[in-house]
Amino acid sequence: MKQENLIDAVRDSSGVNPRKCMKCGKCTATCPAFEAMEYHPHQFVDMVERGKIEQLMQSKGIWNCLSCFACVERCPRNVKPAQLIEAVRLAVIRQQGMNHLKPEQIPELLNPDLPQQAITSAFRKYRK
């Protein structure tokens, strides 16, 4: 995906306007996964604003966000950093493209022991 499309995709799917951020750092201060993330929530917001999405997508730290939503809860500007992180994760998954499940593959993979959720997320990976 092209760079601009990527920025739009992240902004659209997260519904977040990173420009609302006043860089107070409360999200980072509040983050329980601080040590495990190379880019901290406030930096994350800043990087989305500057369009450094690819750099974020390569970051390992995005997978360490616990989605505890403490940053969303406490942000004074209603920016919702956790939703941005989720949007970047989604962008990574979608980019992997080829590893999506195809609908016709599903029946053979179905296994009574498979948790319901796994099937749902397998579908979620499938992109139109």
Added chain:
Amino acid sequence: MQVNGEFKPKIVAFCCNWCSYAGADLAGNNRLNYPAEVKIIRIPCSCRLNPMFILRAFQRGADGVILCGCHPGDCHYTTGNYYARRRMTLLFSMLDYLGIERERTRVEWVSAAEGAKFAATMNDFVQTVTKLGENRRLEDLRCKK
């Protein structure tokens, strides 16, 4: 009006006394050009503009009418332009509904400091109306005589 075979529209510009009329003066102070087809009528506030005045202008042969007032929030009388905004929105929508060219009417907010904006707005408006040509749908034929 046809001048030497060229169409020159008649434009009436209603300007509020506090912002836009002063903005027009500033355009003059800075010697910014805009067509002479624009004639300004001073009103105390954009909220003084009665839709009847606009229709009257069209009836009498105006080709375009523009209202300029203080920016919303800056009204000298605090709330006048908010009412003007609603009135003009509804009136323009009605004119459009009747099939009258919607580009013949316009509202612009011009502050006393925006001489350049005033001139640019007038240039643009005159150009738009010139393209539309003579107002035939709204004029009252009797007034032509």
Added chain:
Amino acid sequence: MMHRIGVFVCWCGSNIAATVDVKRVAEELGKQPGVVFATDYQYMCSQSGQELIQSAIKEHALTGVVICSCSPQMHETTFRRTVSKAGLNPYMLEIANIREQCSWIHKDKETGTEKAIVLGRAAIAKVQLNAPLKAGETPVTKRALVIGGGIAGIQTALDIAEAGYPVDIVESQPTIGGKMAQLDKTFPTLDCAACILTPRMVDANQQENITIYAYSEVEAVTGFVGNFHAKIRRKARYVDETKCTGCGLCTEKCPQKNVPNEFNLGMDHRRAVYIPFAQAVPKIATIDANYCKMLQEGKCGVCSKICAAGAIDYKQQDTFVEQDYGAIVVATGFRPISMEKFDEYAYSQSPDVVTSLEFERLMNAAGPTSGTLLRPSDGTHPKTLVFVQCVGSRCSDDGRGKPYCSKICCMYTAKHAMLCREKYPDTDVYVFYIDVRAPGKNFDEFYRRAAEEYGVHYIKGQVGKIVPEDGKLKVQASDLLANEQLHIDADMVILAAAIEPNPTARSLATMLTTPMDTNDFFTEAHPKLRPVESATAGIFLSGTCQGPKDIPETVSQASACAAKVMGLLHKDRLVGNPCIAQPDELMCNGCSSCEKVCPYGAITYADKEFRTFEGMKVRRVAQVNPAVCQGCGACTVACPSGAMDLKGFSNRQIMAEVDAICK
């Protein structure tokens, strides 16, 4: 009647004459119906130009004058005076703007001349319909009402009173002084708040032009600029003000000891009968009816027994004062917002998390700890203090905080941190900030001193959360510049709570028909040019009721406000703008549309009797108060029947201009 109109075309040197053929304009306009005289002259605004106009008025018996010249914004007043001196009504003049809106924007002389003729024609068409106008006059009551007795109200009242006008201060609390009385020191000079405030309070009390109605509220206001009428409720103190000497004996003997002391923000207790603080003005005891055993249960009466002056009166009732005023000053002030919604800062969980105003009291010699900084939870000396700025300020619209910057927090936090380090050098003081905003005189120097000389640790980053644990406050924050997370075990945390307008301001605004913004701050008449007047004539704004302010700014605004009030009270009569709305009662439906759009509350209704085909009938008709109407014309368009018209810009006049231009 056809007017006899004179047209005067100005060259303005070459300013007009270069692109407008002034001779031709005068000649063409001279042919217009009603025009009996037309001429041109080099400078109409000059002495000789004005004399030319005046002599023409007399010679040709002119009843209307059109001057084609520069913008009316330049010389309308000048020329009104000119024609007026020649015996013409000043409103029988119209100006055609052929300089700013003609000669200066067109290069081609033919074009300029043609346009100037059209503009002149429009002015002639308008002046044909002009009528002599006379501004209405109303007398001014030379007395001001100041609502709110904080530093803003006191300063405004003192300035007005010293200029010789009587002023009444209405204060809802038992004493004047407001929030400043609760402060310890003031930035950036670190002088003690009480030392500078209390003399002003005493001055206000002793100034013979000032009447203080403490423990009182404004109940109703009617009228308009120069002629307000207010009803003031004087709440029952159960103490006779004329007898109480303020000895304070009752406040020591009252057996009801467990009343939360609001002056110390509930951090200690007072009695049911109390004087808020030692320097209270007026120094009169007040019985708190919610806690007094005598008033609640009918038994006790201790205070009454020991009061040598016999001032206690359990049967006292609220009384009312009614008074006329020429001007009203709003000085209702602010309060810190509630911290209850900020759970992450543990304000409700730990007494050691305090707001800055509470911290002021904890540092104050007259406060609950007599000025020794002690942890509220266990009375120990705190070693590590964390200040959190911007709590509830600059928040987006999530209902927890306020969208604006509270303006004073950066500086008082620097002050607190500095005082703390000075008094207790063994403390570690951290200030967590987003930006430090210090744009006042000596402000940045002050803040830098806190960091450089007093070793206050300034850390960029908002605190994330605070957890009380084992007698400590675990502060989790991040240092955004160092890009590291911090965990501090603090003994006390001080929250710089956002400030909001006094909650009574909204109902007051409604009472005064004065506009407010969405945050309930009063809106000034113009953000730059009229900062201390409200949009409602005769209502003035002093202090933080208009927006967050520190003390120096509040005091300067208070004095500015006083100057505006004095300017108003100095006049014996108010001359209004004659270009105001006027209803035609015969056409008025009484439908209230005009009243709804009037920003000044200038329109009222009266039932009047009219002769009809079916005999006399009573109808509701609109009335415009000429002293209040500012002439915007909103009502004229709201009126469906066209009964409401605007003098000087009447429907017919504007339509005549339209016709002349479109001809």
Added chain:
Amino acid sequence: MQEVKQKAIELLQSGKVQRVLGWKTGEFFYDLTPAVFETVEEIKKDFVFSPFCGANLSKYLIAESRKEGKIAAFLKPCDSYSFVQLLKEHRIVRENVHVVGVQCNGMCDIEAIKAQGVKGVTAVRQEGETLVCETLYGEKSVPYAAALSERCKTCKSKKIVLFDELLGENGEDDPDCGRFDLVSKLEAMTAEERFAFWQQELSRCIRCNACRNVCPACSCEKCVFDNDTLGTANKAAANSFEEQNFHIIRAFHVAGRCTDCGECSRVCPQHIPLHLLNRKFIKDTNELYGEYQAGADLETRPPLVDFTQDDCEPSVVYTRGGNGK
């Protein structure tokens, strides 16, 4: 139907009111006109309540409520909206009016019945879903729905907003009545098509002023179009913009006050769909400034004497909707 007449008699007899405002037959049985009754005899003789009682009675109360004594008025749902709107504008003396709410099944239009091929009608009665017509050629039936007047086919509300007593049951408003469908259709046309449409319609106007005279909102003490001093008086129709000017201004003056009772179109002798102008304003204000129904209550501020700081700009007109350029 008898119930209404009975109530009128009862109110007069009990002395509760001195006059009754209702309907009486005009030249034809379907040609009912508003009338004030002062005696029981008059009521017995002339009072009618039938599927042709379309006339909105509220406007007459402006004058009637100012007279001595109390008057009873029978108000249908439509009329009740107009009544409340007039109360809101302080035009009616409330104490002098006893409002009897009467439910309405929709009013019929003789032209609609004729269009069903039924001629020579002398009387009608409703029987459930059918309208039984007595004609010169014997009884004929048409579906009631087919006999309805145009405005009643898209009835906005069966709710009687205000009443002192109620005959029958009160109803609800119907937000899905589809009354704006035609407006939307016009909006979707090109400007040229719209102009042609309105030119066709409005050029038929003969400036008889019937629309103005029947309109409860057009009840000014003096109309701007009758006002010589204002310079707006202009009655003679020419082949020009004059009719449009009149109708635009009229619609603008009632914007935010028009309850959409549809009387203007009902009385127009030239069958100009005038209500489409008013509905355009209602549709616009609903879409741009939030739902507003004039006459639904006494408190809400009408959209034209109200504002919010972030109202849309007038330029919204240039970009809005799918209407072709």
